[in-house]
Amino acid sequence: MIYILAGDIRTGKTTAVLNWANQRDDVDGWLCPDNENGKRCFLNVKSKVEYELEIESEVESTKVVSIGPFNFLRPAFKKANDYLISLTSENKRQYIIIDELGRLELNKEGLHTAAEDLIPKFLDEDTEHLILVVRNYLLDEIIEHYDISEYRILKKEDLKSLL
Template sequence: MNKIFIVTGKIGTGKTTRLSTWVENQKSIAGILQPVINNIRNIKCISTGEIRQLELQNIVANENVLSIGNYIFDKNTFEWAKIALLADASLKLEWLIIDEFGKLEFDEKGLEPVITFLINDAELREETKIIIVIRDYLLEDFLKKFSLGKDDYEFWEV
């Protein structure tokens, strides 16, 4: 089984930017990135190139949004991203990017339960290397959640 490759760091340190640059030079790769474009967080499907706005501004909270801290996110964009991740995983390429596992995912929202399914899918992990982005302050909780020992993951600099 392949190790999980973890990209970690503080907020705003360029994790997604560096990963996006690395992705451009790869051939057998799929998954999602969360680039910030014009100060608004988006989700990009690597396999199709499609980008959808995730972060909403000046929106009143309702059943179609998720709020965390000062951020409001579009639930429909998360649903689209989960479908894209599952479709990309079925391609069985060399690399699958998951950007990112954050506070929402710990609350079983955002990209969950898809991320948990993909990480626990032994067949997928035999064929595909997963790269996942995690904020530095959430790393220990992530490792505990998935019972990952030192032989199950490695930190990855892009």
């Protein structure tokens, strides 16, 4: 089953998923919170280890992908994509989180590789669940881009109702 947690920018989507995941032992994937320096990082849901993602200024252009004023490390996205793809061969009956799908993914950057690989595997799945975090204004584009035919839209408060 695919769940799409949709909400506006900076309304606590990531925090809500983190709080929900912290109460469970069957959740894995990546969250993209702000770290103590106000920069986005990757947080492994299972291990709670943070990885640098957003940087202040461009380094080698081959190692950075930029969108608007934000600069992100390509190697961090590679690590996240590889990890997410590896999860489908592991534990069953779990939730996998991809936070978040946005403009980068629509441009086939960021977490696009994992989303493209995982979404078809979860379309008809009843025992494993994929939670995608998406901004409201990109919801229709993401659904169309990844051809997501079966899904359930969630609000933050709906997370508590997930089995």
